[in-house]
Amino acid sequence: MVTVRYFAGARAAAGTASEQVRAGSLGELLTGLTDRHGDPLGRVLGVASFLVDGVAAHDHGAALRAGCTVDVLPPFAGG
Numbered sequence: 001m002v003t004v005r006y007f008a009g010a011r012a013a014a015g016t017a018s019e020q021v022r023a024g025s026l027g028e029l030l031t032g033l034t035d036r037h038g039d040p041l042g043r044v045l046g047v048a049s050f051l052v053d054g055v056a057a058h059d060h061g062a063a064l065r066a067g068c069t070v071d072v073l074p075p076f077a078g079g
Helices: 009-014 026-037 039-046
Strands: 002-006 018-021 049-052 053-055 069-073
Touching: 002 009, 002 026, 002 049, 009 026, 009 039, 009 069, 026 049
Parallel strands: 002 069
Antiparallel strands: 002 018, 049 053, 049 069
16 A cells, blocks of 8 residues: 645645545556546646655655655646
8 A cells, every 4th residue: 555645726626635545656556546536636647746655756656665655746837
């Protein structure tokens, strides 16, 4: 299981601040979250950045270790 934490628009699209899910890779996680929460979250995930245990993650094929935390950060506006 991994913990997914949603911020800003991702939180609104998911309807929750965090959840625990099973996923073997970042790509698998994103597909599963879109299936679970629908297209509104899928659109956010398509433009979001991701942190795995506080480190930027760009490789969707990279394995996620059990117990890790994935932060979903949509683009932010403002200054």
